Amino acid sequence: MANYRGTVTLFKRxxxxxxxxxxxxxxxxxxxxxLYLAIFxxxxxxxxxxxGDVTYLQFLVPGLIMMGIINNAFxxxxxxxxxxxxxxxxxxxxxxxxxxxxxxxxxxGSAVLRGLIVGTATLITGLFFVSFTxxxxxxxxxxxxxxxxxxxxxxxxAGIWATEFDKIAFLTNFVLMPLIFLGGVFYPISSLPPxxxxxxxxxxxxxxxxxxxxxFTGVNDFSLIFSMGxxxxxxxxxxxxxxxxxxxxxxxQN
Amino acid sequence: MSAIKIExxxxxxxxGVHALKGLSFEIKKGEFFALLGxxxxxxxxxxxxxxxPTIKTSGTVKIGGTDxxxxxxxxxxxxxxxxxxxxxxxxxxxxxxxxxxxxYYGIKNNQKYIDEILEKLNLQxxxxxxxxxxxxxxxxxxxxxxxxxxxxKVLVLDEPTAGVDVELRHNLWHYMRKLNKEGLTILLTTHxxxxxxxxxxxxxxxxxxxxxxxxxxxxxxxxxxxxxxLTLTFGKKVSKIPEALLPxxxxxxxxxxxxxxxxxxxxxxxxxxxxxxxxxxxxxxxxGKKLEDVFIELTYNRNGKL
Numbered sequence: 001m002a003n004y005r006g007t008v009t010l011f012k013r014x015x016x017x018x019x020x021x022x023x024x025x026x027x028x029x030x031x032x033x034x035l036y037l038a039i040f041x042x043x044x045x046x047x048x049x050x051x052g053d054v055t056y057l058q059f060l061v062p063g064l065i066m067m068g069i070i071n072n073a074f075x076x077x078x079x080x081x082x083x084x085x086x087x088x089x090x091x092x093x094x095x096x097x098x099x100x101x102x103x104x105x106x107x108x109g110s111a112v113l114r115g116l117i118v119g120t121a122t123l124i125t126g127l128f129f130v131s132f133t134x135x136x137x138x139x140x141x142x143x144x145x146x147x148x149x150x151x152x153x154x155x156x157x158a159g160i161w162a163t164e165f166d167k168i169a170f171l172t173n174f175v176l177m178p179l180i181f182l183g184g185v186f187y188p189i190s191s192l193p194p195x196x197x198x199x200x201x202x203x204x205x206x207x208x209x210x211x212x213x214x215x216f217t218g219v220n221d222f223s224l225i226f227s228m229g230x231x232x233x234x235x236x237x238x239x240x241x242x243x244x245x246x247x248x249x250x251x252x253q254n
Numbered sequence: 255m256s257a258i259k260i261e262x263x264x265x266x267x268x269x270g271v272h273a274l275k276g277l278s279f280e281i282k283k284g285e286f287f288a289l290l291g292x293x294x295x296x297x298x299x300x301x302x303x304x305x306x307p308t309i310k311t312s313g314t315v316k317i318g319g320t321d322x323x324x325x326x327x328x329x330x331x332x333x334x335x336x337x338x339x340x341x342x343x344x345x346x347x348x349x350x351x352x353x354x355x356x357x358y359y360g361i362k363n364n365q366k367y368i369d370e371i372l373e374k375l376n377l378q379x380x381x382x383x384x385x386x387x388x389x390x391x392x393x394x395x396x397x398x399x400x401x402x403x404x405x406x407k408v409l410v411l412d413e414p415t416a417g418v419d420v421e422l423r424h425n426l427w428h429y430m431r432k433l434n435k436e437g438l439t440i441l442l443t444t445h446x447x448x449x450x451x452x453x454x455x456x457x458x459x460x461x462x463x464x465x466x467x468x469x470x471x472x473x474x475x476x477x478x479x480x481x482x483x484l485t486l487t488f489g490k491k492v493s494k495i496p497e498a499l500l501p502x503x504x505x506x507x508x509x510x511x512x513x514x515x516x517x518x519x520x521x522x523x524x525x526x527x528x529x530x531x532x533x534x535x536x537x538x539x540x541x542g543k544k545l546e547d548v549f550i551e552l553t554y555n556r557n558g559k560l
Contacts, residue, residue, distance in 0.1 A: 001327075003327065003358075003360055004360075005357055005360045005361075005362065006357060006358045006359065006360055008357070009354055009357025009358050010358065012354070012357070013346075013354050016345070016346070016350075017345045020345050021345075087341055087342060087343065087344060088337075088339050088340070088341030088342075089341050089342075089343055090307075091302070091305075091306075091307040091337055091339070091341065092337075092341060092400075094305075094306040094307040095305045095306045095307065095330065095333075095335055095337075096330065096355075096358040096359070097326075097327040097328075097330035097331045097358065097359060097360075098327070098358065099327060249309060253306070253307055253308060253309050254267060254268070254307070254308055254309070
């Protein structure tokens, strides 16, 4: 029998946890994005050629929103699980009467919520610098939620795998951040030389940012269906990995 | 009906350590049951298999008649577990932790019962304190509170009184006795053997993953024989052991004390002998076998460690 209240309680626990430290989890990424807007937006707007009527700041804001979603959806479950491991709470998590799928749903609900809160806050901050209309709200919602889910799953996998904070820092600094920065947050992939553009096409974040950017500006480097297909497939695959690790109790049970 | 039934339970860790070697026993509903064993004997492994953090290698475990493999969540609902390791959720206050814990078990609006538990465990004035701010003993009592919020049918206490002072330990046992009388089944592991002796009706002793004894606690102590030790303290210096005491293996402790050894059935002979001696007796101290003696005999002595 499903334990709805238990699942909602774990979701609340995960959510209250990041809301209690909102300066780190909400304010800090928004301030970072504000700095990116100020520094990159104002200094690079002449250096990067734009297509049509879209200004560089209008181009940049969706990239920053996606960066906020990715980082925060990833960090929520990863840091929560690593902290739980340090505080001896993983045993409690394995003791409460929740199915593994319920644990997964609770963690993902909170990860997506945190990603969307930071994404929305970044959007609101961006509106102080630049005005823009939206081309497709369904595409914006699809891109935001699916990407938050993908990185929520990835964060959970990372949290389970990383037995120490160092390993999470390694993943964040040496894998996630390069992929985000090379994923087209600050420049259009089409502006790269062909070799680098080809290499970039193996980075899934490129399609995520491109899709969200289309939703806001109507500008995209890749076909919408292709991007949606890549993102959906990657999210389902990462979800299966996350569930399998949880269900097998990998590094959670002995 | 049994509250917990374990049959031929084996656990081999990835490291190759064979922690449980075919453990089998049953705890009946309403029992206050002691599980004793030296460090590394497999007690915590067994408890973690019951609770969830450890996966058994083979064997059967039933909680409240349900196999843990068939319906894990149902068996978890029946159990309340106080783990040996102190853990605390530093993001939340004591009250928040207990509200969350109630929610995991599907319970809403549990504040009244939470307040009652906090009072019984002397934590009411820490209700809104962050768990980080609690002392070691308080953290341990919070773990007891967490294990009780969903009114479990079976409570597993893995060394719950380590680091808890005498008065609070007393309160805790008073509360546990009350809950046991109300029908709660309790499985206790402890290193304070006098606690097990005074609280538990039956005792199991495990060593190196094997069951070495399982009996009523009183019978277990009696199985060591009815030997008694009587210390006599005299009001004046005793230069020579009185002749009447010689049949009772007397040992002169000092000028004023003599220790006698005898079996329970010889108690009348001892009393007569005491009447006949001329030295004034000012104090008597009678000691029987303790659970600790049984424990040492069945574990350390068995392994030739003492």
